[in-house]
Amino acid sequence: MFADLHLHTNFSDGTYTPEELAGHGRRVGLKAMALTDHDTVEGCARMAVACEVNGIEFCPGTELTAEVDGIEVHILGLFIDIENPEMQVEMAKFQDVRQKRIYEMVARLNEKKIPLKPEAVFKIANCRSPGRPHVARALVAEKYCTSLDEAFERFLKKGKAAWVPKFKISAFDAIRLIHVAGGLAVLAHPALNRSDEVIPDLVRAGMDGLECFHSKHTQHVSEHYLQIADKHGLLVSGGSDCHGMSKNKPLIGSIKLPIHTYNKLKEARDELRARRAAVV
Ligand code: AMP
Ligand code: ZN
Ligand code: FE
Numbered sequence: 001m002f003a004d005l006h007l008h009t010n011f012s013d014g015t016y017t018p019e020e021l022a023g024h025g026r027r028v029g030l031k032a033m034a035l036t037d038h039d040t041v042e043g044c045a046r047m048a049v050a051c052e053v054n055g056i057e058f059c060p061g062t063e064l065t066a067e068v069d070g071i072e073v074h075i076l077g078l079f080i081d082i083e084n085p086e087m088q089v090e091m092a093k094f095q096d097v098r099q100k101r102i103y104e105m106v107a108r109l110n111e112k113k114i115p116l117k118p119e120a121v122f123k124i125a126n127c128r129s130p131g132r133p134h135v136a137r138a139l140v141a142e143k144y145c146t147s148l149d150e151a152f153e154r155f156l157k158k159g160k161a162a163w164v165p166k167f168k169i170s171a172f173d174a175i176r177l178i179h180v181a182g183g184l185a186v187l188a189h190p191a192l193n194r195s196d197e198v199i200p201d202l203v204r205a206g207m208d209g210l211e212c213f214h215s216k217h218t219q220h221v222s223e224h225y226l227q228i229a230d231k232h233g234l235l236v237s238g239g240s241d242c243h244g245m246s247k248n249k250p251l252i253g254s255i256k257l258p259i260h261t262y263n264k265l266k267e268a269r270d271e272l273r274a275r276r277a278a279v280v
């Protein structure tokens with residue numbers, strides 16, 4: 001019995017629909033799945049239905065891009081109330097920033113004599129939370145690049161001509177927002193952001209858990225983060241971060257979080273909600 005608590009659909013930069021994702025979840029034997037699209041919860045309603053159809057427990061979530069001490073960190077909100085008004089208002093702002101950023105990235109490409117149109121990116125993205133992968137797909141579709149890797153290497157990677165920094169909320173605000181929405185705040189893929197030095201600050205800010213298991217973490221790295229989680233009394237999470245088909249094989253199924261670890265997260269969510277209810 002396993003869970004995957006970090007997954008994307010075409011409501012952000014994944015390629016699968018919620019129905020396809022849930023179908024793949026069943027195929028690889030998952031018993032619980034979280035949807036964690038970037039800066040949106042729009043896919044959660046459909047994912048909830050699709051999971052039910054497939055006999056999978058659903059955990060509504062999101063992945064927020066945040067910042068602490070100048071370091072970018074991604075914070076997963078798990079078990080959030082997708083109808084929380086404050087969360088919805090903030091997410092609408094993040095989505096607005098993402099859409100404006102697409103225009104800026106395209107303008108920079110145009111300066112480099114790549115006549116890509118913003119509409120081409122928005123058509124491919126077809127969602128409110130567009131990002132660099134959609135620009136990359138548009139560059140390939142319009143034959144300005146031969147692969148997504150080439151698009152990132154030539155134009156979109158940090159420091160390249162069309163790279164535009166993204167507005168990030170403070171990690172402390174992200175954690176607070178997730179708690180307001182009744183969820184657990186989990187630091188995503190800590191190894192990818194060189195974030196070890198900020199973990200103590202995040203713990204002080206109330207962060208609940210650490211994504212020790214991730215498709216880009218080696219076993220050694222996972223063990224390192226299990227130790228850190230133990231040291232700080234953090235919950236353990238894990239997910240594949242599947243964005244759909246990549247290198248001929250989707251990442252879903254590559255991370256199998258034991259269901260008892262998932263159940264510990266659920267217990268913590270219940271305690272958090274009981275504490276909040278007692279305060280109100
Ligand atoms: P954004 O949120 O718009 O800055 O885009 C970040 C997303 O781009 C990440 O979630 C990755 O999936 C993807 N990404 C970042 N770097 C690369 C890369 N070098 N090649 C392919 N995808 C990348
Ligand atoms: Zn992504
Ligand atoms: Fe991420």
Ligand code: FE
Nearest residue numbers: 006008063241
């Ligand atoms: Fe992700």
